[in-house]
Amino acid sequence: MSTGTLAPAGDWIRGISIKQPWTTCIAARAKTIENRPQPWSWRGWLLLHAGLQTDRPALRLPHVARTIRGRDLPTSAVIGVARLSGCHQDPDGSPPCTEWAQPGQWHLELADVQELALPIPARGQLGKPTEDLIAQVLQQLPDLRP
Template identity: 45%
Template sequence: MAAHSEVRALTLWQPWASAMAYGTKRIENRRWATDYRGWVLIHAGLTTDREAWDLPLARPFLKRPQPRGAILAVGRLVDCHENDGYCTLWSAPGQWHWKFTDLRTLVKPLPWSGARGLWTPTPQLVASVREVIAHAGR
């Protein structure tokens, strides 16, 4: 994550936040599109998606502890496109597919309150995430 780049954050319900941070999920499904491209902090909200039990890809993440109310990872949002019939196994029909690359999981969740939509984190939060990433690289 570049020192002077613009950063946003996105709160995801569990188990989707954990699937992004600790699994292979690189598509986030949303009902709305964004023109933003760049670094996004992945925040685990306090809510669990009850429908996730019906989805085989989500079950492994539901069977382990799920951090809540914390930043779990940071990734680069590189694309946002309408449902094209098939994007990845994680893609949901009728949704906008937000494509992430360069995901970096924090070694320890960073407690923080989330928000709705694509939100702007405080400079303090961004600095804390950068510090955790730099410390992990040593």
């Protein structure tokens, strides 16, 4: 599929930067939500960008350690895609929706996760990704559609 057949960059796909090891946990399809301080109204495909920083204390959490065992933790790179299908906050006093949920945070609901075979180096916040970055992702995931 050529990028000429797609909507302009950023119209159908966005990027989200997440610290490691959380990005790898999502790419491994174990972590199905991403915790954020504010809700997101946008829905659609997201490039999963492993940010430059690593959340070192998270490496010692049992569910994280199980998920990342034997996996690389690339940083400053796009390592997969996911579809943002919803956003919710757990009601006060209720149990968390998953073991990955942080109380008081908004939970971005991630579906249709696809991990890239090769990380694509990308610096900074992605927001609306460039056509070149989208083309590099589509080389590895040619069936990805808006």
